[in-house]
Structures are given as C-alpha cells and as structure tokens.
Amino acid sequence: QKEVEQNSGPLSVPEGAIASLNCTYSDRGSQSFFWYRQYSGKSPELIMFIYSNGDKEDGRFTAQLNKASQYVSLLIRDSQPSDSATYLCAPHAAGNKLTFGGGTRVLVKP
Amino acid sequence: DTGVSQDPRHKITKRGQNVTFRCDPISEHNRLYWYRQTLGQGPEFLTYFQNEAQLEKSRLLSDRFSAERPKGSFSTLEIQRTEQGDSAMYLCASSPTGLWEQYFGPGTRLTVT
Numbered sequence: 001q002k003e004v005e006q007n008s009g010p011l012s013v014p015e016g017a018i019a020s021l022n023c024t025y026s027d028r029g030s031q032s033f034f035w036y037r038q039y040s041g042k043s044p045e046l047i048m049f050i051y052s053n054g055d056k057e058d059g060r061f062t063a064q065l066n067k068a069s070q071y072v073s074l075l076i077r078d079s080q081p082s083d084s085a086t087y088l089c090a091p092h093a094a095g096n097k098l099t100f101g102g103g104t105r106v107l108v109k110p
Numbered sequence: 111d112t113g114v115s116q117d118p119r120h121k122i123t124k125r126g127q128n129v130t131f132r133c134d135p136i137s138e139h140n141r142l143y144w145y146r147q148t149l150g151q152g153p154e155f156l157t158y159f160q161n162e163a164q165l166e167k168s169r170l171l172s173d174r175f176s177a178e179r180p181k182g183s184f185s186t187l188e189i190q191r192t193e194q195g196d197s198a199m200y201l202c203a204s205s206p207t208g209l210w211e212q213y214f215g216p217g218t219r220l221t222v223t
Contacts, residue, residue, distance in 0.1 A: 004152075008150075032210045034210075034211060034212075036214075042216070042217075043199075043201055043214040043215060043216050043217045044153065044201070044214050045214070046211055046212070046213060046214075049210075049211050088152050088153075090152075092210045096141065096143075096158045096160075096165065096166055097143065097155035097158060097166065097168075098153075098155070098210075098212060099155070100152030100153050100154070101152050102150070102151055102152050103151075103152050
C-alpha cells in the first residue's frame with residue numbers, strides 16, 4: 001500500500017463546476033495536510049493546508065479532513081481553465097519531510 | 111521576500127560527470143529541503159537541513175549524492191558520477207521555524223545523456 005494515494009486522473013470538469021479531489025494516507029500519525037498545485041513544467045505551489053478535522057475554506061478552495069478515515073479532500077468551486085493543473089496531496093507526520101502522492105491531474109474545459 | 115531561488119534552472123550533462131546545484135531559501139527560513147521529481151510522480155524527499163545541520167537523509171539517496179548548507183543560508187546538492195537514472199527535476203523548498211508548510215523554488219531540471 002502506498003503511503004499517499006490519489007487518483008491520477010485526468011479529472012475532467014466543465015468550467016464553473018466543482019472539482020472534487022480525494023487523497024487517502026496510511027500514516028495515522030499524520031497531523032498536518034497540505035495541498036499543492038503544480039502546472040506542467042513548474043514547481044509545486046502551496047494552495048491549502050489543514051490541521052483539524054472538518055472543513056477549511058479559502059476562496060474557491062475547500063479542504064476537508066477526516067483523520068478517523070485517513071482521508072483528505074480538496075474541492076475547487078467555480079472551476080476555471082486556469083485551475084487545470086496537477087494537485088498534490090502531502091500529509092506531514094513525524095520527522096520533517098512531506099510525503100507526496102502522485103497527484104491528480106485536473107482539466108477544466110471551457 | 112523574493113522566494114526560493116535555484117541555480118541553474120537547466121543542466122545537461124554527460125553520464126559520469128559531476129554536477130552541483132544551488133538553492134537559496136526564503137530569507138530567515140531555517141529549514142531547507144531537497145526533493146527529486148520524475149515525470150508523472152510526486153516529489154520524493156532527499157534530505158533536510160535545519161540551519162546548517164543535515165538532520166535527515168532519505169535511505170534512497172545513494173552515496174553519490176551529497177548536500178551541504180555550510181552557513182545555514184544557501185545549500186548545494188552535488189551528484190557525482192551521474193547516471194541516466196538521475197535525470198529528474200531537483201526541487202528545493204524552505205519553511206520557517208515552527209511551521210510545516212514548505213515553499214518550493216522553481217527547480218533545476220537535470221538531463222543526463
């Protein structure tokens with residue numbers, strides 16, 4: 001079992017719709033969770049982080065965390081073509097590194 | 111705040127040559143990380159510094175790889191006797207004291223021919 005699992009996609013959504021991305025993780029010690037956006041050929045850009053169970057909203061992005069189910073998700077509301085990118089989930093557990101999933105590619109169609 | 115910078119942005123080298131990359135973290139960020147990313151994969155942790163101390167190193171990191179952060183500011187990553195399998199994007203990230211979010215530089219793309 002991989003430490004962090006994400007559906008590789010592509011997740012195709014029409015412009016204006018909600019994109020829903022899921023991530024499961026195996027380390028129950030994970031306390032902090034980060035979502036990064038990565039455009040093709042560019043480096044990852046931090047867009048959201050969440051520490052507590054429940055929802056956290058920031059603009060068009062909502063992160064949802066359920067530690068009991070070892071599940072974290074990212075919702076992108078009112079999806080725009082500029083949201084087309086790969087979204088990386090990265091739990092932080094003990095130690096100092098982030099463990100990244102393989103990412104979900106999102107394609108927003110006008 | 112100018113962000114994390116990396117140099118060079120691209121490097122093409124022949125197999126067997128040594129290469130060195132530089133990373134300048136965000137000012138006053140005491141933690142610095144190196145990751146490697148290949149196509150279609152998420153970044154893979156290589157090593158981590160807190161100030162000048164190298165505190166963690168991936169067991170996947172062969173002895174051909176070495177990293178330094180001599181004065182607790184910029185860091186260098188050296189790869190000796192490069193192999194074609196070393197071709198990847200090498201990413202540097204930094205984070206401030208007491209926080210876990212990491213901010214990435216633009217990366218150095220290495221191609222070994």
